[in-house]
Amino acid sequence: xxxxxxxxxxxxxxxxxxxxxxxxxxxxxxxxxxxxxxxxxxxxxxxxxxxxxxxxxxxxxxxxxxxxxxxxxxxxxxxxxxxxxxxxxxxxxxxxxxxxxxxxxxxxxxxxxxxxxxxxxxxxxxxxxxxxxxx
Amino acid sequence: xxxxxxxxxxxxxxxxxxxxxxxxxxxxxxxxxxxxxxxxxxxxxxxxxxxxxxxxxxxxxxxxxxxxxxxxxxxxxxxxxxxxxxxxxxxxxxxxxxxxxxxxxxxxxxxxxxxxxxxxxxxxxxxxxx
Numbered sequence: 001x002x003x004x005x006x007x008x009x010x011x012x013x014x015x016x017x018x019x020x021x022x023x024x025x026x027x028x029x030x031x032x033x034x035x036x037x038x039x040x041x042x043x044x045x046x047x048x049x050x051x052x053x054x055x056x057x058x059x060x061x062x063x064x065x066x067x068x069x070x071x072x073x074x075x076x077x078x079x080x081x082x083x084x085x086x087x088x089x090x091x092x093x094x095x096x097x098x099x100x101x102x103x104x105x106x107x108x109x110x111x112x113x114x115x116x117x118x119x120x121x122x123x124x125x126x127x128x129x130x131x132x133x134x135x
Numbered sequence: 136x137x138x139x140x141x142x143x144x145x146x147x148x149x150x151x152x153x154x155x156x157x158x159x160x161x162x163x164x165x166x167x168x169x170x171x172x173x174x175x176x177x178x179x180x181x182x183x184x185x186x187x188x189x190x191x192x193x194x195x196x197x198x199x200x201x202x203x204x205x206x207x208x209x210x211x212x213x214x215x216x217x218x219x220x221x222x223x224x225x226x227x228x229x230x231x232x233x234x235x236x237x238x239x240x241x242x243x244x245x246x247x248x249x250x251x252x253x254x255x256x257x258x259x260x261x262x263x264x265x
Contacts (some may be wrong), residue, residue: 033222042217044243047208047251054254057188058185068185090166097163126182132182135234 028111032089035082042079073135080125087116158217165214172207179204192258201259208251216244 020026052063065074092110095101101110129135172233219240227233
């Protein structure tokens with residue numbers, strides 16, 4: 001019996017990016033982490049918006065100009081996709097927690113649905129924004 | 136080779152810290168809350184998009200907006216803190232960097248929540264500029 005002193009070589013390692021050929025469910029899985037990390041910044045942008053509003057008209061106008069700049073809009077479009085992707089895939093994972101949807105075919109179908117939903121909702125939302133003259 | 140360490144000394148510090156289940160449940164309960172808060176947030180973002188100072192302030196003075204927005208910022212940062220903790224633990228292996236990032240994660244989440252909620256309440260209660 002080996003001593004329990006943290007002998008790393010003998011401990012099990014779960015498969016990671018280097019061991020997998022890219023496939024849909026894996027790309028969706030890592031994208032869940034990427035979109036989640038991006039939205040951490042997104043919530044801080046919203047907190048910053050509230051802080052700018054609390055700081056008065058000048059600070060708020062500067063913040064508004066920043067959000068309205070081409071880069072600001074690009075970030076917002078990206079975050080819109082992140083929100084809908086993470087929301088839909090999060091529901092998929094909550095289903096998994098209930099033991100539902102684990103079959104290979106089902107997992108592939110729901111993964112496709114998540115990507116399609118996120119893409120459609122992002123386009124829809126920015127078409128609405130565009131129609132309101134915000135783009 | 137014989138070891139002079141006691142069996143207890145060899146296992147101490149290994150295994151569960153007994154915090155895993157709380158983390159797992161907290162992540163999922165906040166996820167359920169965020170389903171509602173995020174859908175409300177997306178709708179509100181569409182309503183507020185491009186709003187000037189006066190209309191954004193007027194929007195924030197309603198408790199029907201200030202309360203859910205404060206909840207959203209708090210719950211989202213709690214959920215994000217838990218999620219990023221896992222990402223750091225999975226990908227950063229150097230102990231010093233890893234611990235520094237884990238602590239930074241907690242600080243950033245709390246700082247963001249404090250600034251966000253304070254600012255929301257300040258506008259909601261109708262104070263002047265800072």
